[in-house]
Each structure stands twice: as structure tokens, then as C-alpha cells.
Amino acid sequence: MYGVWTVEQIRTAEDRLLAVTPDGALIRRAAFGVATHALALLRERTGGVAGRRVVLLVGSGNNGGDALWAGYYLRKRSVAVTALLLRADRAHPEGLAALRRAGGRTVEVPAEGADAEALVSGADLVVDGIVGLSAHGSLRGAAPALVAAVRAPVLAVDLPSGVDPDTGAVEGDAVRASVTVTFGGRKPVHVLGRGPARCGEVRLVDLGLDLPEPELRVLEAADVGRRWRMPGPDDDKYTQGVTGIAAGSSTYPGAAVLACGSAVRATSGMVRYAGWAADEVRSRWPEVVATGSVEDAGRVQAWVVGPGLGTGQAGRDVLAAVFDDGVPTCVDADGISLLAKYPELWDRRDPDAAVVLTPHDREFARLGEPLGVELGPDRVAAARALAARTNSVVLLKGNATVVADQDGRVLVNPARSSWLATAGSGDVLTGLVGSLLAAGEDPLFAAACASWVHVRAGELAADGAPISAADVLGTIPAAVREAVLAAGRRPPLHRPEGATALCDDEPRHG
Ligand SMILES: NC(=O)C1=CN([C@@H]2O[C@H](COP(=O)(O)OP(=O)(O)OC[C@H]3O[C@@H](n4cnc5c(N)ncnc54)[C@H](O)[C@@H]3O)[C@@H](O)[C@H]2O)[C@@H](O)CC1
């Protein structure tokens, strides 16, 4: 798990450190880190560094100062450095002097006697020091044309210019980097919105900042693997948590089949189905105990309700019956629309039983609007507000998934590809959330671990080509296995000490 700090948190910590460090020491520390990563990139892409052409795009603040100082360090390694000054009158004076002293070339933009765009397109590496933490809005002035002329990999200083530091939003022209070198701690731009796609690989340079509790956290494979419920020698199908799925209809049986399948694949606990698609579920997943109604379903430790349920009276009755059961519940899709349409359903909910809501943007708006919660560009704030207002965990789907709980804790799962944007994908996610809730997981982590496995299973299934939601079901065990192994956990085979451990569903020989 790693932390993500807001721009304000980082600035406060930087100011405290600046007050007790010699003038310019911090910026040189940051710039040295940039230069180190730039050298590695050059070596990787061109096989060397001496004589390679690096162009610095330099804006008016300390971000440009970082780039200029990095240029100074690159000159020490005989790199040919040209700084394009977008605001020559406001370029960082010490950085500029240092680069010139070391033999770097500086060109004012618009360039006199030099074609700035040609310089950019002839570079082996471009360093983006246009704007950093003080950025507002998209690229402007000469910057868009220069950025469009780039042919080489871009190393972004702190963040890709043009991307909003606190939300990752991109509203116009913005840099697309191969590598982003950031300082002190990761910021929201590195994990939210369009940020991850624009940042490329994010590398962190330690500045020795004394940081508070992070605003957001990101789960990694090992965090998910540490929490995943694995059967022990005393477990049976009931003790691992029974997941109930109330989804699908005669019109939409697929939602039921997918949600059941994902719960079946995610844990070895039992799965019950209640609804109008019992025949379809049984024929696809014989291990599911399928009945026609929630009342007949038998005991479950958590419910999934909503996908394919419809938004009429019949769906309303199903949601009411699920709430009456008083167990942790994941409400998705039509379930969310039902809550928006029949707000009195909230009264049926046991306030002590966790609810996880998994809306996409339109469902969020439908539910949030009457409650006075708007979905603006700050998706973290929106998810937090809806979680507090509904006393629930809110998993807001999107390019980055934001999971917030009623206490203000937030976990983010940045997307690494977009293959999961396919029909039925949400049903798979819901089944995962339900199975983790049934296993007794903390609802915030149930939602976030489900999202991690969902994204990873999608990546494994896609492997560079389009996939169906059913394909994602197939790779859930591989994603779980990856997480469990990353956590260094022994798969549950109960083999004698010293024997090679295999996961249960790996082929065994001999
Ligand atoms: N505070 C510190 O000691 C440290 C700061 N560091 C660097 O300093 C950066 C922050 O520097 P600054 O606060 O000076 O500000 P920036 O360099 O981020 O921005 C400078 C100015 O650019 C202008 N600007 C805003 N949006 C723009 C846009 N879209 N296009 C063009 N210009 C725009 C604004 O007038 C802004 O004040 C960090 O991102 C980091 O790179 C690092 O050197 C680490 C240490």
C-alpha cells in the first residue's frame, strides 16, 4: 500500500523543510533525481549518454527550475542540453545561470534564429518542466505546439504539464510522459482521472519530507493477498462465508450468471442465487444453490443485489427483502436506481449492516442529486460525500476507481488499461465485492480488493486484445493467486513441510 498526498499537504511539508535547509538545496536534490532518471532513460533508449540531445521545456516556476538544474547535472555527463524558455523573463534565475555555466544552450520561445519545434523533434529525450504543482488548466501559449512536435520519450518533472495536480483531470492540451519523476510523495495526479495514462511510469525521489497521514491510499498486490480469505483445515463451504446473489431477470439473465460466476471463482465459500434466472444460473454454474426468491434462499453472510433486476416494483420488493435480511450488502446497477427511485427503501436497511454502493457516473448522479451530492471533477470529494450521506461505502467506477467510506477513508485503484470497459464487467465486480463481504472483510477493503482483482483479471484476460466479461471470470483465480503469492502466503494445500507448494487449481503432476 502506498500513500498519496494532496498538493497542499506536500507544500506544507516542503515549506517546513525549506525553512531548515540551505537555500536551493531542495531543488538541487529534486533536480539530481530528475537527471539520474533522465540518464537511465537515455542509456536505455540510445545506448549511451554523452552527446545525446536533451531538450528542456522550461516554464516560469520552480518546476522549470528543476528542469534547468537537471540540465546542469546532465551537462556534467556531456549530454547536449538545450533549454527552451517559455517565459524567459521568469525562468528560475539560479537554475538558468547554472545551466549556462555548465555549457547548456538556452533559447527563448518564440525562438529567434532557431526553430524551437525542430529542436524538440530532434531530441533524444524531452524534459517537461513547463508547470508543476502550481498548474491551473491546460497548456497554453507556445507550449501546445512544442509538445505536439515531440518525437522522443518525455520525462515529466513532478507531473505531466496540463494535467490537474489534485484531480488528474485533462481539459485540453497536456503532456503525455513515458516517465514522471516526482518528489517527496505521490500526488493525486499520479493515480486519479487521466493522470496515470499521462504520467507513464511514476518514479519517486525522496526529499526527506515529514508528511502527515496520506489523503488517499493505493492497494498493491501484496495488500490484497494478505487479506484474501483462504480456507484452512477446519473450514467447510459454510464457514468461509456464503454469498447471496439477487440479480438478473428473465430479460437479463446474463447479469445473474456473471455475478454468480465471479463469486464462485473468487472464494471457495458457497454461493446462493435468488431470482428469476435460476435455470440459467444452474445450467452455467452447477455449484450454485439457486432458488426463486430471497425469502427462500437460506442463510447468507452477504448479499449482492441489483444487476439486471429492473427498476420496477418487483425489483423494489427484492431489494426490500435483501435489506430485511440485515447482512452486509453490495448494491449495484438497478439496485442503485431503485434506491434513487424509492428512497424509503433506505428505512428497510439495518444501519449496523454494511452497504457497499458501486455506481458508475450516471447512477451516482441519480442517487446523489436528491441527497445534495454532486459529481464534479473532484471524484474523491464526491465519493466521500455520498458515503457520508448514505452511511455506506461508495465504490465510484471510472478510469481510476475511488472507494470511500463513511469515515472519510479513501482507497484508489488506478486503471492500467481500459479493456474492462465492456458489457457485463460491472456484474463481475459486484460478485467479487459480495464474496469478500461474505468472507467478513472490512467493507472498504472488500470493495477495494475486489476492484484490484477485477482490474488485474481484466489485464490478464485481455493480454493486448478485446475481451468479454466472461473471459474476466476465467482469470479471477490467476489474479487472486498473484496477490496471494505477492503477500508471501502459502497456498492452502496442507502439504508436508518442505514440499513444493502449488495453488489448488494449478495442474498437479504425478
Ligand atoms: N517547493 C520546493 O522547495 C520544491 C519545489 N519543487 C518543484 O516546484 C514545483 C512547484 O513550483 P512553483 O510553485 O514555482 O510553480 P510551477 O512551476 O508549478 O508553476 C509556475 C507558474 O506557472 C504558471 N502556470 C500555471 N498554470 C500554467 C499552465 N497551465 N501553463 C503555463 N503556466 C502555468 C503559474 O503562474 C505558476 O505560478 C513543483 O512541481 C516541483 O517541480 C521541487 O524542486 C522540490 C522542492
Ligand SMILES: [K+]
Ligand atoms: K511538469
